[in-house]
Amino acid sequence: MTLNTTRRLLRQTGALPTVLLGAAVLLAGLYILQTRTTSFGAFVRMAADGSFGAWSMAYAVGSTLLAVLVSLLFGLSLVQIAWFGHRHLLRRDGAISILSAAGGTLFAAFSMGCPACGAFLPDLVGFSNGLAALPLYGLELKALSVVLFGASVAYGMSKIGRILAEEPDDPRASAFASRASRTLQSRTAQRTALVSILIAILALNQLMIGRVAVALGASSPLMAMGDMLRVPEASAKTIIMPMPNSDGKTTSLKGMPTITEVPAEPKSGTMAERGMHVMIAKGTPFYAPKGISFDTPVEALDAWGSYQNLELTSPEMQRFQMLTNMLTCNFCCGSPTGVTMNSNCGCAHAQAARGFFRYMLKTYGEAYSNDELIGEAYRWQAVWYPAGVVEDYFLATGRGNVIGHTTHGGAGSDGMHGLTQGTQTNTRIAPR
Incomplete structure (x- = not known):
């Protein structure tokens, strides 16, 4: 029937x-x-x-x-x-x-x-x-x-x-x-x-990046703007980021060179603000096309993604494949013992990173090393995943107990890249 x-x-x-x-x-x-x-x-x-x-x-x-x-x-x-x-x-x-x-x-x-x-x-x-x-x-x-x-x-x-x-x-x-x-x-x-x-x-x-400051300890979103008014004592072109281990499944936190220079960690403000100050870049980098800015992360996500089909020469493609097999997608996919490489990830953030690599290789290919391009790509990951990168920064500098640490892709079976939360270790990365 x-x-x-x-x-x-x-x-x-x-x-x-x-x-x-x-x-x-x-x-x-x-x-x-x-x-x-x-x-x-x-x-x-x-x-x-x-x-x-x-x-x-x-x-x-x-x-x-x-x-x-x-x-x-x-x-x-x-x-x-x-x-x-x-x-x-x-x-x-x-x-x-x-x-x-x-x-x-x-x-x-x-x-x-x-x-x-x-x-x-x-x-x-x-x-x-x-x-x-x-x-x-x-x-x-x-x-x-x-x-x-x-x-x-x-x-x-x-x-x-x-x-x-x-x-x-x-x-x-x-x-x-x-x-x-x-x-x-x-x-x-x-x-x-x-x-x-x-x-x-x-x-x-x-x-609402400013809201992250509240979640991490700032008293109000407006306090996140305080970093723009400080006069830093020093600056650096480095960033702490997860890099794949030899097993291809987990990552370790390492310092990598970048193109963008950011202020050193200030000695004033809440600990959360200090971490955001040193990990999250601000302003418009000189190399960015069409006014892409760290201050507008959503627009930057879409804009960088539009370059992922940019044609490359054979040598440029070899570098591109190397870069996408070194940069990991940590906060959107994978498991603690099963990191996903950028080349295998289809999320919008991974596509934006691939667009960034293609544009930089085509425009500034001879000016920067692979390590600098990987580090700079992570600068953009930082504005898309501010909480995660700040947590990793504090863990790497022996202050993992300040705001806690949430496990993510490639963080290892302990969830903390092999580092011990809240303890000073010989393997930790010293703050700048």
Whole structure:
């Protein structure tokens, strides 16, 4: 009965286009969420390389097929909801379809991402390690979405089948197309608004760097501006950053040369402010094109990313590959004992770093060493992940107990790059 009802429903004017358009809308939304942390090409490459475990490729194929199936079931749910609405039965018979569709969409959205690079929505709400924390890396969420959508569609079709059996020649069926079109437009607008809200939240998180000062101990966001008014005693072109160990899975904190010169750590202000003062650069560097500035990290993220397809000569490409295999993605992906190299990461920050490398190699290739370019690339990581880089700085300088330390990609099984929190060690890096 359900199959016959489905065929009969899809034969009504406008039903099949509604299914396909609804599926396309949801699939596009899921794709956008996926690309917030990795590109589809990088996702496929990591699956082929076995980055997702023993069943890496099977996971990638299964994840993609489930996303397509969820989208098609979503389209069918839209047709059912529109049908119930047209018959003025939405509250009575369509409520379950609406609730199941909402739940299925939510679980599908939270399942989108990459086990290695992270997932946008789980990370946004503070779900530690994102999809990597789940046994099946998010496949269980997609499966739950299929169950919810499938149950919703089956229930709706049974209801519609009984109604159609009683009214096989409904004269109002010709009005379905306009009703379905209006419903689809409304649903599309709602999902566009949702994506816009999520993007706005991410932008706000990136823009309000001053709030990090509060979280790290400053009394107000305005105190973060105090660094701009201080007269430093010295300055330096170095930065403390994680560099990959020989095992290729963990990192150690090391001092690396940079292009941008920053003030030395001041002797006044809170400890948190002092760490931000020395790790987070300010102003517009001379080499930056189109006014890219450390002071506008979100705009800089997008601008640097636009250079990632810049063509390089063969020698420049060799240097580029070396640089992207030395710079690690620490705060958005990977695990403490499984760091992700920039070359394998598809998140927006990794893409921006690759754009930075390509631009610098093409424009200033002969002027700076690989170490200087890696260190300068981390200057930009610092404005995108201020809390993490400040925590690493204090850990490296023997002051890890000042604000604590959160483990991240490549930090080692102890979560602290092999250093002991709050103790002075022979291996620690002295503050400047």
